[in-house]
Amino acid sequence: MNRSVFLQKSLIGSSALLLPSLVANAQQEPAKPAPIKIETVQEFVRVSHGNFARVKEMLENDHLLLHVSYDWGGGDFESGIEAAGHVGNKEIANYLLGKGARYNVYLACMLGHLDTVKNILTFNPGLLNSKGPHGFTMLHHARKGGETAKAVEGYLVSLGAKETRIDFYAKA
Numbered sequence: 001m002n003r004s005v006f007l008q009k010s011l012i013g014s015s016a017l018l019l020p021s022l023v024a025n026a027q028q029e030p031a032k033p034a035p036i037k038i039e040t041v042q043e044f045v046r047v048s049h050g051n052f053a054r055v056k057e058m059l060e061n062d063h064l065l066l067h068v069s070y071d072w073g074g075g076d077f078e079s080g081i082e083a084a085g086h087v088g089n090k091e092i093a094n095y096l097l098g099k100g101a102r103y104n105v106y107l108a109c110m111l112g113h114l115d116t117v118k119n120i121l122t123f124n125p126g127l128l129n130s131k132g133p134h135g136f137t138m139l140h141h142a143r144k145g146g147e148t149a150k151a152v153e154g155y156l157v158s159l160g161a162k163e164t165r166i167d168f169y170a171k172a
Helices: 001-030 039-045 052-061 063-067 080-085 090-098 105-111 114-125 138-145 146-158
Strands: 069-071 077-079
Touching: 001 090, 039 052, 039 063, 039 069, 039 080, 052 063, 052 090, 077 080, 080 090, 080 105, 080 138, 090 105, 105 114, 105 146, 114 146, 138 146
Parallel strands: none
Antiparallel strands: 069 077
8 A cells, every 4th residue: 555545544534433423523613593583683783872871781681792893884883882983982892892892993092092092003004094884084082082092193193094984885
C-alpha cells in the first residue's frame, strides 16, 4: 500500500468514526429564537436616543435588543448604542456598553476617547469623514460629546474634518 492509499483509507475511517458524534452534536444545538418584531426594534432604537428608563426596561425584558439595528430607509441602519452616540447621551451609551453593546469609532469620538480615535485614524485615515448613522460624521459625534470630547474635536479639525453631517444618500 502506498502513502496516498494509506492516507485516503485513514481519512475515510476517521470520518466514519466521527460522523455519529457530528450528527449528535447537530441535533443538540438549540433552536434560534424567533426574530424580534420590527416594531420592537424600532422602538428600542428610538428610545435609545434619550429615554433611559425605557431602554433599561426593554433590555431587561429582552436582552437580544442590545445588538439590533433598525433600517430607517435606504440602508440607514442604526442601533441603540449608535442612537445614544449621535445625540451625545452618555448615560445610555455607558449603560449599553456595560451590557456588552458594540463599541465603534463614532462612540469613541462622543465619549472623548482620543487615543482610540487616533489609533483608528492612523490605521485608516480614509475614515476621517466617513458617514455614521444618518450621515453623522466623527466630528458631529465629538461635538455632541461636549467638554469631555473637546480634545477629540480639536484633533479631528486639525486633520481636516469637514461637515458634521454628510448626505447619507450621496455616493461616497
